[in-house]
């Protein structure tokens with residue numbers, strides 16, 4: 001392969017990936033003027049179209065990692081590349097969903113979902129037809145004109161998902177998006193995410209505390225150490241997609257993997 005062809009091939013390989021290369025991040029403002037070292041020496045490559053779940057004890061730096069990929073924070077050390085480019089700030093290539101739906105209270109369901117394309121100046125007809133598609137997929141038909149306060153928590157979260165998905169971003173960054181939902185709604189949201197992902201083919205980085213959720217959704221789980229968060233273990237999830245939750249939890253291999261992951265999250269630092 002000649003040099004330009006090799007360069008082009010390398011570029012294609014990085015195009016749909018998220019890469020953390022020896023990332024460190026500290027926050028100022030600790031007690032006595034100290035800094036809080038949130039993550040250290042964190043290296044991870046998320047392949048195009050794959051779904052990676054980040055797990056680890058509370059405060060180990062999971063949200064920090066996600067916020068670095070989102071461009072809300074700049075790393076104190078190392079590099080974060082999304083789609084082959086260093087992250088310099090938030091961008092429309094990354095759809096972001098947090099635990100709280102963060103809807104605009106003065107906009108109805110439809111207008112919350114269409115916010116991104118409207119701000120980007122997309123033609124209204126095209127935006128409306130995409131919004132209708134995602135309203136259908138998220139089961140929000142009939143609620144287009146409702147205000148956020150007129151929705152249940154699960155419905156508000158579905159609006160947040162539709163808002164993140166409407167532009168079909170190649171990357172989805174999700175920070176405990178279903179953490180506040182009851183078990184039943186959470187499962188239907190997880191199933192929804194699985195089916196939408198099959199349509200859009202997005203590369204997903206997903207933070208969760210819930211090992212069952214990680215094993216239902218992910219191609220790979222990444223367990224972090226306590227702060228400063230480093231990678232303790234990367235575990236491939238071997239069950240073929242799409243998965244059936246009720247069958248999955250009865251599978252002995254699922255229980256074994258769940259045990260391994262729980263153990264990796266909980267075992268003390270000195271056992272690394």
Ligand SMILES: Nc1ncnc2c1ncn2[C@@H]1O[C@H](COP(=O)(O)OP(=O)(O)OP(=O)(O)O)[C@@H](O)[C@H]1O
Pocket residue numbers: 027028029036037038056057058059060061062063064065227
């Ligand atoms: N904006 C900030 N300013 C100062 N310190 C911060 C900030 N954001 C996070 N931290 C600190 O960085 C560390 C990692 O926080 P982070 O929110 O990434 O953890 P987490 O793994 O997401 O925790 P949880 O599971 O509880 O959500 C914590 O000690 C936290 O106090």
Ligand SMILES: [Mg+2]
Pocket residue numbers: 062063064175
């Ligand atoms: Mg967090």
